[in-house]
Amino acid sequence: MIDANGTIYQDLTHILVTREEIAEKVRELGQQITKDYAGKEPVMICILKGAVVFFSDLVREIDLPMTLEFMSISSYGSATKTSGVVKLVKDLDNDVLNKDVIIVEDIVDSGVTLNYLKNMLGQRGAASIRLVTLLDKPARRRVPDLKVDYSCFNIPDEFVVGYGLDYDQKYRNLPDIGVLSPRIYEK
Ligand code: IMP
Ligand code: MG
Secondary structure (H helix, E strand, O other): OOOOOOHHHHHEEEEEEOHHHHHHHHHHHHHHHHHHOOOOOOEEEEEEOOOHHHHHHHHOOOOOOOEEEEEEEEOOOOOOOOOOOOEEEEOOOOOOOOOEEEEEEEEEOOOHHHHHHHHHHHHOOOOEEEEEEEEEOHHHOOOOOOOOOEEEEEOOOOOEEEOOEOEOOEOOOOOOEEEEOHHHHHO
């Protein structure tokens, strides 16, 4: 595995959450969801592309029958600030009518993306919808009443990459989460 002296780490100012810290939280979260959904068969929805690494680790920590779905939406261009406009890029393959849905996101920032998704799946008749996020930046919320049901780490208002999160589609393969050096996006 790539270590913290690797080439791509040179674009970070520092590591914010280590792979060990992530693994521990993901394990705890998996156990919690296993308890909370006992007797159910949730539909786990991965929001591409950012959540894919987290999602693949999380589903393997949940001891329940489940199905996996993938959806792609974008509210970001290559900039580090949200555009506020959400676009559905890839829809689900199967409908969610009467299903217990768990939406898995990489990070909640303004909350616009998850709010849009939650409303959309609610209109399609899901029996229940809960939101899971790896990271939360509460300082940047623009949808104050958005309820995030499970969150692994609250982080400060800094632009982070790694463990699925990108800048301009890069850095998703970093095993840890780090703060991107401003010189990368200011040039
Ligand atoms: P929201 O709609 O503003 O909550 O934006 C959520 C989306 O913005 C996430 O799914 C990420 O793709 C992206 N995003 C927000 N903050 C960051 C960050 O610090 N690094 C990488 N992507 C981010
Ligand atoms: Mg992104």
